[in-house]
Amino acid sequence: PQSPVHLAVDLGASSGRVIAGGMADGPSGGQQLVIREMHRFANHPVRVHDSLYWNVLSLWQNIQDGLTGAANEFDQVRSVGVDTWGVDFALIDRNDQMTGPVRCYRDPRTNGILDKAFDRVPREQIFQETGLQFMQINTLFQLFAATEAGETSLDAARSFLMMGDLFHWLLTGEKSIEVTNASTTQMLDPRTKKWCLDLLDGFGIPHSFLCEPTEPGTTLGKILPSVSKITGLVDVPVVVPATHDTASAVVAVPADGFAPARPDWCYISSGTWSLMGCELPAPKVTPLCGELNFTNEGGVRNSTRLLKNIGGLWVFQQIRQAMARRGHDVQWAEMAAQAADAKPFKLLIDPDHGDFLAPPDMIDAIEAFAAKTGQKKPESPATLYRAALEGLALRYRACLAMLEQLTDSEIKTIHIVGGGSQNELLCQMTADACNRPVVAGPAEATAIGNVVMQMLGTGQLNSIEEARVLIRDSFAAKRFEPSDASIWDAPAERFNQLATES
Numbered sequence: 001p002q003s004p005v006h007l008a009v010d011l012g013a014s015s016g017r018v019i020a021g022g023m024a025d026g027p028s029g030g031q032q033l034v035i036r037e038m039h040r041f042a043n044h045p046v047r048v049h050d051s052l053y054w055n056v057l058s059l060w061q062n063i064q065d066g067l068t069g070a071a072n073e074f075d076q077v078r079s080v081g082v083d084t085w086g087v088d089f090a091l092i093d094r095n096d097q098m099t100g101p102v103r104c105y106r107d108p109r110t111n112g113i114l115d116k117a118f119d120r121v122p123r124e125q126i127f128q129e130t131g132l133q134f135m136q137i138n139t140l141f142q143l144f145a146a147t148e149a150g151e152t153s154l155d156a157a158r159s160f161l162m163m164g165d166l167f168h169w170l171l172t173g174e175k176s177i178e179v180t181n182a183s184t185t186q187m188l189d190p191r192t193k194k195w196c197l198d199l200l201d202g203f204g205i206p207h208s209f210l211c212e213p214t215e216p217g218t219t220l221g222k223i224l225p226s227v228s229k230i231t232g233l234v235d236v237p238v239v240v241p242a243t244h245d246t247a248s249a250v251v252a253v254p255a256d257g258f259a260p261a262r263p264d265w266c267y268i269s270s271g272t273w274s275l276m277g278c279e280l281p282a283p284k285v286t287p288l289c290g291e292l293n294f295t296n297e298g299g300v301r302n303s304t305r306l307l308k309n310i311g312g313l314w315v316f317q318q319i320r321q322a323m324a325r326r327g328h329d330v331q332w333a334e335m336a337a338q339a340a341d342a343k344p345f346k347l348l349i350d351p352d353h354g355d356f357l358a359p360p361d362m363i364d365a366i367e368a369f370a371a372k373t374g375q376k377k378p379e380s381p382a383t384l385y386r387a388a389l390e391g392l393a394l395r396y397r398a399c400l401a402m403l404e405q406l407t408d409s410e411i412k413t414i415h416i417v418g419g420g421s422q423n424e425l426l427c428q429m430t431a432d433a434c435n436r437p438v439v440a441g442p443a444e445a446t447a448i449g450n451v452v453m454q455m456l457g458t459g460q461l462n463s464i465e466e467a468r469v470l471i472r473d474s475f476a477a478k479r480f481e482p483s484d485a486s487i488w489d490a491p492a493e494r495f496n497q498l499a500t501e502s
């Protein structure tokens with residue numbers, strides 16, 4: 001890109017990157033949006049005894065390294081913004097110190113918490129107030145577990161920041177809670193965007209540390225002099241993007257229009273999680289939505305992301321780690337190639353099964369799952385790789401039917417964005433299992449969505465529709481046509497059976 005650029009810090013649950021985005025001359029003369037990766041780094045939870053934490057200081061160090069690289073490269077940086085995964089939070093005390101390390105949402109302190117929570121406040125009431133799917137990782141349940149355990153951090157807390165807000169505070173000294181990430185907490189009313197304080201009272205969770213949510217596009221403040229000294233970025237504003245990575249990714253889906261009432265496309269934001277859903281003009285907090293356990297998360301410009309969390313490439317990632325532990329270093333492309341050659345449907349696994357949320361070793365967990373569900377022990381790593389991808393495609397198929405039912409519309413195209421859109425085997429399996437064409441890309445949708453929201457905030461762009469046209473014209477997408485859809489019918493039936501029984 002040509003200066004001036006916008007810098008997107010995008011932190012996913014498996015890796016982080018600092019990406020510069022801006023305009024440049026395209027091959028046919030017109031201007032295009034171009035991105036350039038300044039820094040990429042791994043992000044993994046750290047186990048301490050039985051607990052799991054994020055390495056926040058390492059993330060902060062890496063963010064500063066990325067910003068420093070960008071300051072050296074570009075004459076002018078117009079703004080900076082950070083997006084991250086949802087649900088996790090930091091607490092800040094009266095001396096403006098973090099109360100401790102930040103827990104990872106896979107920390108076991110919320111195991112079994114949902115039943116305890118429903119004894120306190122009925123499930124239907126929580127859904128009616130928040131419109132969110134029930135997952136033990138949600139902030140509400142993390143705070144409930146912390147309250148029940150008498151964690152002292154809660155007594156000391158004066159401010160509550162989601163992860164993006166935490167890094168915005170470290171950059172500017174300004175505290176805020178951005179609304180799309182706040183919408184993942186299960187503590188916010190999706191209609192009014194106000195905190196559900198009565199609900200928090202019902203759980204005995206303190207809430208004086210919450211502040212009014214901020215809209216994406218807001219200029220929060222300038223980079224602190226102490227940060228300028230380290231990074232070389234001087235007088236640069238932080239313009240808040242959709243700090244929830246999935247909300248940023250949805251902004252960058254190269255589709256037509258914005259938030260249609262009867263959508264004919266859906267998205268899968270494919271990374272550690274697969275977030276599959278539709279972008280709608282308003283929340284759908286209906287009994288059917290509750291029954292199907294869909295979520296009404298907040299999108300940009302007051303839109304709703306009606307979606308479902310699906311276990312995602314987490315299982316695939318963790319098989320890779322388990323292989324490394326056994327002395328075999330395999331790359332994504334190699335895993336996909338072996339999966340492509342493996343026999344189909346030898347092993348069915350449900351990526352959303354609780355056994356796969358945070359097992360010490362994923363291969364052991366899959367073998368135990370196979371035994372418990374009466375399936376044969378996987379005979380080779382290729383069987384494991386293939387099963388992880390087929391399990392996802394089967395979940396997508398079920399989720400698509402639910403989405404059509406919920407939105408009362410016919411979904412004609414599936415957009416896959418995020419790192420997982422580079423897995424062509426998974427894209428083809430998705431097209432086949434769902435019997436719909438798949439449009440794959442951009443792989444860096446989250447960072448691109450972050451950049452365009454900063455461009456909207458600083459007046460370089462005027463609307464989401466305009467941003468999407470620019471994205472479509474700037475980043476090539478790959479199309480996968482469905483074939484062999486019927487071979488997925490029988491496995492889909494077996495899979496549904498398995499998902500209910502196991």
Ligand code: ADP
Pocket residue numbers: 011012013014015270271272273313314316317332333336418419420421422423424
């Ligand atoms: P997150 O934001 O959750 O950290 P990403 O969007 O970065 O996730 O996606 C990471 C996933 O993308 C990896 O787990 C991997 O399965 C997939 N991936 C990344 N690069 C490639 C590649 N070159 N080919 C196939 N898959 C890839």
Ligand code: LRH
Pocket residue numbers: 012013084085086087105137184244245246271272273275309
């Ligand atoms: C994806 C994601 C998802 C959340 C999960 C915690 O990175 O933000 O939308 O549910 O992480």
